[in-house]
Each structure stands twice: as structure tokens, then as C-alpha cells.
Amino acid sequence: MRSVFLSLALTSLLPVIAIAAPKNIIYMIGDGMGPSYVAAYRYYQHQPDQTKVANTVFDDLLTGMASTYPDDDTLVTDSAAGATALATGVKSYNGAISVNRQHIPIGTMMQLAKRLGKTNGIVASSQVNHATPASFLAHSNSRRNMNDIADMYLDYRIDGKPVADLIIGGGSKYFARQDRNLIEGFSALGYQYTDNFLQLDSITRLPALALLSEDALPAALNSEVVNMLATLTDKALQLLSGADNGFVLMIEGSQIDWCGHDNDIACAMAEMHDFAQAIQVARAYVDANPDTLLIITADHETGGLSLGANGVYQWRTEVIRKVKATGRAIAQQLRKLENQQDISKRFTELTGLSLNKAQLHLLLTALKNEDEKIGLGQIVQFISEASLTGWTSGGHTAADVPVMAYGKNASEFNGFMDNTAIAKKLIQYIQQTQPH
Ligand SMILES: [Zn+2]
Known part of the structure; x- marks a missing residue:
């Protein structure tokens, strides 16, 4: 009893130690x-x-x-x-x-x-x-x-x-x-x-x-x-x-x-x-x-x-480093172009990726969609696929x-x-x- 009291009393005498705060x-x-x-x-x-x-x-x-x-x-x-x-x-x-x-x-x-x-x-x-x-x-x-x-x-x-x-x-x-x-x-x-x-x-x-x-x-x-x-x-x-x-x-x-x-x-x-x-x-x-x-x-x-996707044991940063603009900016630029060849060429200039015929068709269809997110989505999907970047x-x-x-x-x-x-x-x- 006495010792408990004593230790309590001692505790109360100890100075309150403040954590030194950064200025x-x-x-x-x-x-x-x-x-x-x-x-x-x-x-x-x-x-x-x-x-x-x-x-x-x-x-x-x-x-x-x-x-x-x-x-x-x-x-x-x-x-x-x-x-x-x-x-x-x-x-x-x-x-x-x-x-x-x-x-x-x-x-x-x-x-x-x-x-x-x-x-x-x-x-x-x-x-x-x-x-x-x-x-x-x-x-x-x-x-x-x-x-x-x-x-x-x-x-x-x-x-x-x-x-x-x-x-x-x-x-x-x-x-x-x-x-x-x-x-x-x-x-x-x-x-x-x-x-x-x-x-x-x-x-x-x-x-x-x-x-x-x-x-x-x-x-x-x-x-x-x-x-x-x-x-x-x-x-x-x-x-x-x-x-x-x-x-x-x-x-x-x-x-x-x-x-x-x-x-x-x-x-x-x-x-x-x-x-x-x-x-x-x-x-x-x-x-x-x-x-x-x-x-x-x-x-x-x-x-x-995620860094790596689709069962492939790679994450290709060299693909990412070649991309010169955001997907939004790329989509905006491509939408202004009329000609398929120009679109394909500009896409390659901005991303470092070249599109095959089927991919170009996908891109053109997506860019024509009224919902601008569809065009953006297709562009970043090409970059994700090529770099093996995963998103859930x-x-x-x-x-x-x-x-x-x-x-x-x-x-x-x-x-x-x-x-x-x-x-x-x-x-x-x-x-x-x-x-x-
Ligand atoms: Zn958010």
C-alpha cells in the first residue's frame, strides 16, 4: 500500500517531459x-x-x-x-x-x-x-x-x-x-x-x-x-x-x-x-x-x-520514357487531324509506338467517340500494353x-x-x- 502510494507520489514529482517540437x-x-x-x-x-x-x-x-x-x-x-x-x-x-x-x-x-x-x-x-x-x-x-x-x-x-x-x-x-x-x-x-x-x-x-x-x-x-x-x-x-x-x-x-x-x-x-x-x-x-x-x-x-502485367515478367520503362505528352494532350492533338496517316504519324511521334492496321482502326474509332474519355482510354491502353503496366x-x-x-x-x-x-x-x- 505504502509503496504504491510512494511511487505515485514520486511520479507526480517527475517533470512532464515534452517532446521537443520542430519549429x-x-x-x-x-x-x-x-x-x-x-x-x-x-x-x-x-x-x-x-x-x-x-x-x-x-x-x-x-x-x-x-x-x-x-x-x-x-x-x-x-x-x-x-x-x-x-x-x-x-x-x-x-x-x-x-x-x-x-x-x-x-x-x-x-x-x-x-x-x-x-x-x-x-x-x-x-x-x-x-x-x-x-x-x-x-x-x-x-x-x-x-x-x-x-x-x-x-x-x-x-x-x-x-x-x-x-x-x-x-x-x-x-x-x-x-x-x-x-x-x-x-x-x-x-x-x-x-x-x-x-x-x-x-x-x-x-x-x-x-x-x-x-x-x-x-x-x-x-x-x-x-x-x-x-x-x-x-x-x-x-x-x-x-x-x-x-x-x-x-x-x-x-x-x-x-x-x-x-x-x-x-x-x-x-x-x-x-x-x-x-x-x-x-x-x-x-x-x-x-x-x-x-x-x-x-x-x-x-x-x-502494377509494374508488370498479363503474366509477363517485365516492366518496360524504356517505353514510358519515350512518351512526350499526357494521354489527354495526345488525344486532343490527334482529334484535330483529319487524315489517318497524319494521325498514325503523330501518334508515333508523341508516344514512340507504331500502330499496326488493327490498332490504328481501334484508335480512329475511339477518337471519333463523342465521349472524349474513350479516345484517351485507347491511347493510354496502348502505352500500358507496350510497357506492361497494369491498372485495376x-x-x-x-x-x-x-x-x-x-x-x-x-x-x-x-x-x-x-x-x-x-x-x-x-x-x-x-x-x-x-x-x-
Ligand atoms: Zn483521386
């Missing part, structure tokens, strides 16, 4: 980036003249795996429920933007960070009010309420200020609307603004907003700009690095998922490369600023990607996703975890922010 958090989400995307990127990068397959930045930073199931009648999450879990530590239904099943808003880590005097940034290659970034900044019963979500970026205030100090990505059409001009609203609050990637230098301080296209940013495989996400990441880190109380920066490689939905492997590899270059920038920042934690994960897997779905799957961590407290993210555990740990760190 800055860089949270990178590869939308749709299941484990086979990481493996695919490694082999895609591998040069046949090298004997050994080299690690990628993803391999170097890998620490664990996470489950992604939502609070819904399915194991397969969408990006909204996935991002809600990653932003709040709470699971919800598919379509939810940081609200629970009763439609009650769930506080996000960026709202908490703002309340505690930290600085927040968002970078996305999709529209900035798309599901993943939205779940960090807003609340909505449905991800489809894109205008409401954009409104909330300006209207949801903490101590009179919007939650995000920096927003970079696409989607200007949701911010400059007939019924409301949110860009003017942000400008009135002192936000610097640009809509032009080439004028990114005109953003010199926070707060700032850069909406670089009407909708999403161009797909990496079609873009004239090389390493766009890395450039935007570098810019964001330059702007945020002066934050007295540290920052939370979320960077989304948004379009990996869209390539997965299209079952377009060349598109997916280009997006993975774009994301990898951005991770290199973030990793270098952590090296120079050890008080920073870099976390990388995905919200779910898309497409049921045009949607998401319940496959676990990789977790990578680097920098301060990276070892806290080892082994298997649920996606909510990642957010809970980050929230715990943010809670330790000392008022400035």
Missing part, C-alpha cells in the same frame, strides 16, 4: 501516390547502362506506411476524407472537407498554428481550393462547393486574419468571379498578388497569393516549365523562412492522382519526378534549418497500379501509402501507422509553440 513543419502530400508509384519512379529513373538500381529521394526518406480508410461505409477513401484525416487527425466521410459525419467542423492544424502565431503556407499544382489544400484551410460538407471553399479562404479569420499567409497554385477562376472578387479582398488585407509564373519574383514578402492559372497548373509532362513544383516550393520556403514563430507549409503534388485516374503511366511518372524535385528542395531546406520536420505521404493510392481501377484503392520523414523528430514516424496518427503528432508539435 517548422513541411508537409508534402503526393495525391494518389501509392507504394507502387514510388517503386515505379525508381525504375523509371534507372538507366539501363547502370548495373545497380539507385535509390530515389523517396527511398532515402522512407520511414513507414499508413492506412487510409475513411469513416464511411467503405475502406476506399477519396481525397477529401484522406486530406481531412491528414489535416485534423480525425477520419470523416468521402467528400468531407474537415467536417465530421454530423457536419460539424473539425479544427485543422493550420487553424491551430495560426492561433498560436505560426505562419501558414499552401502550395498545390491543382486549383488551390481543391480537396487536399481545402481540408487544411476550410470546412465544407462537400468538396464540390468550390466557390464556398474559396470564400472561406478569405472569410474564415483567426485574430482578424485569414488562416493562410501564403497560397500558391492554380484556380484563379474561383477567386475572380462575377458574384465576388476574392483577389480584391485579399489585396485589401495587404496580400501581394500575381497570376503569372514568370512574375513570381514580384512576390517579395508575406502575406501573398499567387494563382498561376485559371484551373489547375499544367501537367508536368505537358508543361514548358521544368520543375515547376520545386520552383514554387523554393519560393514558398524563401518567403516563410522569416517567420518568427515557425511555419507550417503544405505542398501537394496534386496531379499524380489525376494521371492515376486516367491510367496514364507516363503522366504519373512525370508528376512523380516533379514531386521528387520539390522534395529535394525541401530536404535541402531541412539540412540548412535542422529545426524543421519534413513529412511526406499520400492520401491514398489511385488506379491499382479508374478510381482509388485501399492500399496503404508510404510515409517519409526527415529532420527533427523524423524517427517518430517509424513503422505502420494510421493516417490520423501523422496529423495527431504534427498537431501535438504545433501545440507546443511558445507564444511570441
